[in-house]
Amino acid sequence: MSRSAELDLGLVVTGHGRHYTVETPEGTRLHCTPRGKKSECVVGDRVRWMPTSTGEGVIEAVEPRRNLMHRQDEWKTKSFAANLDQLLVLVAAEPVFSESQLARALIAAEAAGIPAAIVLNKADLPAIAAARERLAPYAAMGIAVHELALKARPDASRAVLAPLLAAKATLVLGPSGTGKSTLINLLVPDAGAQIGEVSRALNSGRHTTTTTQWYWVDGARSTALIDSPGFQEFGLRQIDAAALPRLMPDFREPSTHCRFYNCTHVQEPGCGVLAAVERGAISASRHRIYCEIREELARSRY
Ligand SMILES: Nc1nc2c(ncn2[C@@H]2O[C@H](COP(=O)(O)OP(=O)(O)OP(=O)(O)O)[C@@H](O)[C@H]2O)c(=O)[nH]1
Ligand SMILES: [Mg+2]
Ligand SMILES: [Zn+2]
Numbered sequence: 001m002s003r004s005a006e007l008d009l010g011l012v013v014t015g016h017g018r019h020y021t022v023e024t025p026e027g028t029r030l031h032c033t034p035r036g037k038k039s040e041c042v043v044g045d046r047v048r049w050m051p052t053s054t055g056e057g058v059i060e061a062v063e064p065r066r067n068l069m070h071r072q073d074e075w076k077t078k079s080f081a082a083n084l085d086q087l088l089v090l091v092a093a094e095p096v097f098s099e100s101q102l103a104r105a106l107i108a109a110e111a112a113g114i115p116a117a118i119v120l121n122k123a124d125l126p127a128i129a130a131a132r133e134r135l136a137p138y139a140a141m142g143i144a145v146h147e148l149a150l151k152a153r154p155d156a157s158r159a160v161l162a163p164l165l166a167a168k169a170t171l172v173l174g175p176s177g178t179g180k181s182t183l184i185n186l187l188v189p190d191a192g193a194q195i196g197e198v199s200r201a202l203n204s205g206r207h208t209t210t211t212t213q214w215y216w217v218d219g220a221r222s223t224a225l226i227d228s229p230g231f232q233e234f235g236l237r238q239i240d241a242a243a244l245p246r247l248m249p250d251f252r253e254p255s256t257h258c259r260f261y262n263c264t265h266v267q268e269p270g271c272g273v274l275a276a277v278e279r280g281a282i283s284a285s286r287h288r289i290y291c292e293i294r295e296e297l298a299r300s301r302y
Contacts (some may be wrong), residue, residue, distance in 0.1 A: 002196045007048035007060055012041050013214040014195075017260040022049055022057055023214075027221065030059035042068070043212040043226060046170065049065040055279045067112045069171065069236065078235050080212050081171055081226055086248060087116040088164075090136075090174030090183065093127040097175055103248075104234040106143065110247040111239050114171075117144040117164065124152035136139055137283040141249040158186060165217065169224040182228055188215045241297040247275065248290060250282050267289055 006268050009097065010022035013029065022032045034051055038061040041047055046063040066083045072078065087109040091097040096185070102118070109116040118138060119130055139145045146164065157183040165187070174180050184191050194215050217223040239247065244257035245265060251273055255263075259270025268274070273290075276282040 007050055009200045009225070010047050010049050010057070010059075010062075011214070012043050012047060012097040014043060015041070016211050022047060022059070024078065030057050031056070032059050034059040038062075042079050042082050043214050043228075044084060046083070052214070056076060061278050067114050069112050069114070072233060072237060079227060083169065084112075084171045084226065085168035086170050087114050087120055088170050088172050089116060090119045090121060090172060090176040090178045090180055091131070092174075093122040093125040093131045095177050097131070097134075098284055100289050100292065101234075102138075103286065104236060104293065106138075107239070107244070107247045107277055107293070108234045108236060111236070111243075112248075119144065119174075119183075120147045120160075121182075122146055123151050124149040127272075128166045136284055137250065143249070150179045150186055154186055161187065165223055165225070169226065171212075171226045171228060172229060180227060184215060184225060187217050188225060191215055216241070223242065226298050235289065236293060236297065239297060241294050244290065244294055244297065248286070250276075250286060251290065254282065264294065267295065 010024055010026065010032070012020050013023050014021045018033055020032045020034070023027050023029045031055070032047075035058050039047070039060060040059055041062045043064065047059045048061040048063070049057040049059045051057055062228045067082065067084060068079050069084065070077050070079050070089075071082045089102060089105050091102060106116050116175070118135060120128070120135060122128065132145075132147070135145050146160055148160055161183075172180055173185060196288065197212060211259065212226060212228040212232045217225055217228065241264075242262075244252040251265070254272040254276035255265060256267065257275070258268065258274030260268055263271050263273075265271050265273035273282060273287070277284060277287045
């Protein structure tokens with residue numbers, strides 16, 4: 001057994017810079033800092049830590065991860081959550097969502113090997129019909145789309161979410177104004193308490209969520225929601241452009257029927273993907289989004 005296996009185990013529930021809040025198996029939360037670069041971690045990480053004389057902790061090692069989600073800014077790709085069971089993308093009837101953002105989130109999840117589902121909120125609004133129509137290609141490719149009204153029909157919404165989330169760690173992502181906070185507040189009544197003094201101190205008094213945060217839904221601490229800001233910038237740069245069709249379920253099969261083995265599915269003759277677009281099996285907007293992302297990936301190679 002390695003030396004680190006003898007240390008206490010903990011779960012990273014939030015972090016800010018090199019400051020983390022770690023939860024012990026007994027449920028106590030404490031402030032930890034990593035020993036060196038090797039022990040830099042993200043929310044969802046299981047870590048080995050050692051207590052200091054001042055009641056804080058030093059993270060000595062990060063346990064192997066099952067999966068890892070990335071986001072990116074203009075300059076670099078950064079990981080932000082690990083060891084997830086599923087991704088829940090929250091969109092709403094209003095404001096109108098960006099299909100490109102939705103598609104990118106689903107590709108990022110697929111690339112990380114994390115199952116994803118879509119929640120369409122605000123089913124009480126008339127704009128729900130148009131939103132449902134825009135999601136039809138996603139439902140058709142086998143992604144579960146759950147219609148909810150988190151504020152207008154909270155009990156019915158909770159009944160839909162409970163079996164979906166039970167005993168899993170679910171990352172909730174979505175653009176601003178779709179109902180992420182409404183969802184957290186509905187399912188985690190003591191969210192404020194869970195953020196706690198340690199995390200509030202790390203967040204340096206800001207009111208909006210600026211960091212990724214792990215919440216327990218149940219007292220037994222088996223069902224978790226992970227709230228994360230910043231839906232815009234998804235870390236797709238690590239993906240190889242040629243692998244993109246495999247990460248888009250509606251492209252997978254058609255992309256195996258191209259005349260050229262190195263077909264890019266943009267404009268080649270005899271392309272299986274373009275044929276699928278032609279007959280409506282792939283939506284025109286999905287193909288447009290594919291071309292857009294492909295172009296970006298190709299550009300970032302040089
Ligand atoms: N009509 C309707 N409005 C809702 C529903 N659920 C949430 N809302 C409203 O939508 C608005 C945004 O909800 P939030 O939960 O704050 O959204 P958010 O995703 O946390 O937004 P950000 O914090 O900006 O990212 C609020 O005014 C909610 O009251 C719903 O089921 N129906
Ligand atoms: Mg919010
Ligand atoms: Zn092709």
